[in-house]
Amino acid sequence: MAIMRLGRVQIRVPNWEKSVHYYKNVIGLIETARDENHVYLKAWDEHDHHSVILEKADSAGLDHLAFKCETAEDLDIYEQKLIEYGVEVDRIPAGYRIAEGEAVRFRVPTGQLVELYHEIDVVGNGMPLVNPDPWPDGLVGMAPPRLDHLLISGDDVEGTTKLFQDIFGFRIAEQLIAEDGESKIATWLFKTNTPHDVAIIKGPQGKLHHIAFWLDDWTEIRKAADLMGKNKVMIDAGPTRHGITRGTTIYFFDPSGNRNEVFCGGYITYPDSPTITWTTEDIGRAIFYFEREVNERFTTVFS
Numbered sequence: 001m002a003i004m005r006l007g008r009v010q011i012r013v014p015n016w017e018k019s020v021h022y023y024k025n026v027i028g029l030i031e032t033a034r035d036e037n038h039v040y041l042k043a044w045d046e047h048d049h050h051s052v053i054l055e056k057a058d059s060a061g062l063d064h065l066a067f068k069c070e071t072a073e074d075l076d077i078y079e080q081k082l083i084e085y086g087v088e089v090d091r092i093p094a095g096y097r098i099a100e101g102e103a104v105r106f107r108v109p110t111g112q113l114v115e116l117y118h119e120i121d122v123v124g125n126g127m128p129l130v131n132p133d134p135w136p137d138g139l140v141g142m143a144p145p146r147l148d149h150l151l152i153s154g155d156d157v158e159g160t161t162k163l164f165q166d167i168f169g170f171r172i173a174e175q176l177i178a179e180d181g182e183s184k185i186a187t188w189l190f191k192t193n194t195p196h197d198v199a200i201i202k203g204p205q206g207k208l209h210h211i212a213f214w215l216d217d218w219t220e221i222r223k224a225a226d227l228m229g230k231n232k233v234m235i236d237a238g239p240t241r242h243g244i245t246r247g248t249t250i251y252f253f254d255p256s257g258n259r260n261e262v263f264c265g266g267y268i269t270y271p272d273s274p275t276i277t278w279t280t281e282d283i284g285r286a287i288f289y290f291e292r293e294v295n296e297r298f299t300t301v302f303s
């Protein structure tokens with residue numbers, strides 16, 4: 001398998017105090033460490049030290065996304081494959097970030113920095129590994145059990161899609177095809193067994209459309225919407241359902257202007273799952289199945 005999952009996103013948050021408060025108390029992530037310019041957070045059911053790093057910055061956006069690999073040797077193998085593919089690769093030394101080992105870093109054709117890592121401290125999910133309860137005490141906010149996926153934008157959707165397929169063995173669960181019947185406007189890619197670990201859409205180069213946290217069911221989505229009401233979080237769209245992935249969803253913004261999503265549902269993917277194709281005439285239903293139209297903000301605001 002080699003790449004096991006989307007393990008980490010590092011998000012730039014200019015509205016620092018409010019953003020840290022929001023990710024800890026409204027989203028409900030758990031702080032595991034901090035330094036002068038970063039706060040390290042994890043979702044409650046993740047065992048690794050962190051999955052979200054907030055970075056004090058002048059502008060919002062994605063610093064990088066990172067995939068966790070199964071072994072340290074995977075880093076060497078992928079590094080070699082990337083070099084042979086013509087991609088420039090850097091090594092990030094162990095200890096560069098709190099609780100992390102070495103990482104391999106490269107840039108994808110849509111402009112985002114991507115890292116591969118294996119070593120990270122394991123802190124557990126707050127419950128014993130023998131005879132545990134279903135959830136730990138002390139959860140606050142939406143309390144997602146895990147980081148789920150992200151959607152990135154750029155010019156060369158086909159280039160990044162192909163790199164993820166060729167080097168890492170990602171597969172296309174769904175794709176949105178242009179009117180020429182061929183070129184890809186967006187792809188939803190999986191390496192695990194969800195409809196997407198990462199998605200890529202044609203848009204501003206090197207930007208983030210959203211990061212998504214998993215919630216277990218529709219009732220949790222409704223509770224998340226209640227918390228957005230209570231905390232005056234700016235909602236972009238939803239609660240609703242996607243045609244693409246069939247998941248239920250709400251899109252909303254953090255206090256720094258990065259779009260977040262809570263997502264649940266969808267289907268299981270396998271290596272032999274066929275690719276589903278959407279055409280532009282049905283884009284409304286593809287994105288928001290109930291409304292059957294997409295608001296302008298959703299297609300124009302990136303961070």
Ligand SMILES: [Fe+2]
Nearest residue numbers: 151212261263
């Ligand atoms: Fe999403």
